Amino acid sequence: MSPTIAHALAWAKSILASAGSDSPSTDARLLLAHVLGKDQTYLYTWADKILSDRTYVDFQHLVNARQQGEPVAYLLGYRDFWTLRLAVNPSTLIPRPETELLVEHALGRLSEDASSLCDLGTGTGAVALALASERPDISVTGVDKVAGAVQLARQNAIVNQLINVQFLQSDWFGALGNSQFNLIVSNPPYVEEGSPYLEEGDVRFEPRSALISGKDGLEDIRHIIGAAIPYLQAKGWLLLEHGYQQGKAIRGLFAHYGYTAVETVQDYAGLDRVTMGQRNTCE
Ligand SMILES: C[S@@+](CC[C@H](N)C(=O)[O-])C[C@H]1O[C@@H](n2cnc3c(N)ncnc32)[C@H](O)[C@@H]1O
Numbered sequence: 001m002s003p004t005i006a007h008a009l010a011w012a013k014s015i016l017a018s019a020g021s022d023s024p025s026t027d028a029r030l031l032l033a034h035v036l037g038k039d040q041t042y043l044y045t046w047a048d049k050i051l052s053d054r055t056y057v058d059f060q061h062l063v064n065a066r067q068q069g070e071p072v073a074y075l076l077g078y079r080d081f082w083t084l085r086l087a088v089n090p091s092t093l094i095p096r097p098e099t100e101l102l103v104e105h106a107l108g109r110l111s112e113d114a115s116s117l118c119d120l121g122t123g124t125g126a127v128a129l130a131l132a133s134e135r136p137d138i139s140v141t142g143v144d145k146v147a148g149a150v151q152l153a154r155q156n157a158i159v160n161q162l163i164n165v166q167f168l169q170s171d172w173f174g175a176l177g178n179s180q181f182n183l184i185v186s187n188p189p190y191v192e193e194g195s196p197y198l199e200e201g202d203v204r205f206e207p208r209s210a211l212i213s214g215k216d217g218l219e220d221i222r223h224i225i226g227a228a229i230p231y232l233q234a235k236g237w238l239l240l241e242h243g244y245q246q247g248k249a250i251r252g253l254f255a256h257y258g259y260t261a262v263e264t265v266q267d268y269a270g271l272d273r274v275t276m277g278q279r280n281t282c283e
Contacts, residue, residue: 002056006047008032012063019067022201027072031062034076071202082130086156091148092123093210094202098267099187102241102274103130105265106185109237109276114138118179118231120172120186120224121145123210125153125165127185132157132165141179143170146209172220173227180233186224187241192217217243218250225253225277232279239276247272 003011012028021027033040035058051059062075073079073094078087081095082103088094106127110117115138119128122142132140142165144150153167168175191197191211198204198211213220221240228238238259242250247264254262259277267273 002051002053004048004050005043008051008059015063015067027066030072032059035059069204071205081126084129084160086124086126087152088124089152091146091152093206095124095126098273099241101267102185102187102239103127105274106131106183106239107134110135110183114182116181117183118181121188122153123149125156127187128165129156129160129162132162136164140165142167145171173231176231180231181236182233183237184228184232185239188220188224189213190217190221190242221250222253225257229279234281236279237276239274241274244271247275250275
């Protein structure tokens, strides 16, 4: 006979804990709520309810896949980011909570009369869509070089009913023509080739194209900082998310290319996470 909700959760929690999950209880609850098509409150309210055989089999499949390391977001097919629910798939990175810091600082640097912004390496569209939802008066462009990511971002815009955003397939600035933006934002790949981080947890399942950027992890960031200037309006801002040990090198790159008001801000763990600079109007 199939177990109750409480027993199924206890079983899954112990399997996932022994497989090394950082959050076995949360993972178990998310997966069971998903197969039941309910929210997590239902699991507490109906803890003694016996699962149907079909539900239990589906739940076991998901728990086994999670035990093998498959990210919960890929198993559910979505990840919540900012105020949005975003579809995810293996064409791009699963949005991270720390990237909300990039959104917060971008919002803080968009003046009231700003009219356009661009998100480079948009992936699921997370940053572009969060900004588009907060500033419906602004025209948002998101680009990614991976066709599957562009398709996913477009789907996420439709599902979230955001109409002030367009997505283009582009190798960084390649498809942007003569466009100029009040602000450019990017969470580009910034992991060094061969980093042990690439062999850890969920990252093992994410595409290398979303993660790796040359020997020092700075290849794409170097390119973006140098190439962004003609795409920024006078006093336009460039904001980049990066690794916690890269702040100093990135401030140096911003300074080298003549940006002003260069600043790094820390995430909630106190680690360098976002560096920004403003296009120098005297060029
Ligand atoms: C770290 S992921 C960030 C995804 C998303 N912005 C987020 O924060 O969740 C980097 C993204 O950059 C894209 N990318 C990598 N190289 C690129 C390039 N040359 N031009 C445009 N996009 C690129 C990848 O496909 C990936 O979607």
